[in-house]
Amino acid sequence: MSIILLSSCAAMSQKHKSNVVSYYEDLSLVRPQFINPDTLDSKSGKVKTPTVMPPFQSDVSKPLNARIDSLATINKAYSTMQGYRILVYTGASSDDAQRNRQSVYNYNSDLNVYTQYKQPSFRVKVGDFTNRVEAHYILNDLKQSFPNAMIVPDQINLLH
Numbered sequence: 001m002s003i004i005l006l007s008s009c010a011a012m013s014q015k016h017k018s019n020v021v022s023y024y025e026d027l028s029l030v031r032p033q034f035i036n037p038d039t040l041d042s043k044s045g046k047v048k049t050p051t052v053m054p055p056f057q058s059d060v061s062k063p064l065n066a067r068i069d070s071l072a073t074i075n076k077a078y079s080t081m082q083g084y085r086i087l088v089y090t091g092a093s094s095d096d097a098q099r100n101r102q103s104v105y106n107y108n109s110d111l112n113v114y115t116q117y118k119q120p121s122f123r124v125k126v127g128d129f130t131n132r133v134e135a136h137y138i139l140n141d142l143k144q145s146f147p148n149a150m151i152v153p154d155q156i157n158l159l160h
Helices: 002-018 061-076 094-107 132-142
Strands: 080-091 113-118 121-129 150-157
Touching: 080 094, 080 132, 094 113, 094 121, 094 132, 121 132, 121 150, 132 150
Parallel strands: none
Antiparallel strands: 080 121, 080 150, 113 121
């Protein structure tokens, strides 16, 4: 039964494919033409060419620059922000903290080095990094001399 059904469907699909004829008709001649009365010239009755309006001109840069300047003035009041530093030493000895501080200076004098005392320990931290990726680049270099160094969140100094 299924063989008869499949063979009849196949025969119908082949007949249908052979009867396909391409059809094209241009209907642009019979489409109605609508004329907007606002575009007609009152004297001649012909269609006027539309006048091109100049682009909208508004200078937004003056108020925008004023706003940016006010934000810059407000931001100058802030000297610190949340960021990251590299902790290279923590311990109870002030002498060890100073030695580690000097070692960091000898390793790279461009880095800012901070010594903090929070009872009962001294901490030596390096750098002012706004994101962890920046700190990680320096950490990889410092790990050779300071294997216990790690990145810690801290308030960092902003450069003005």
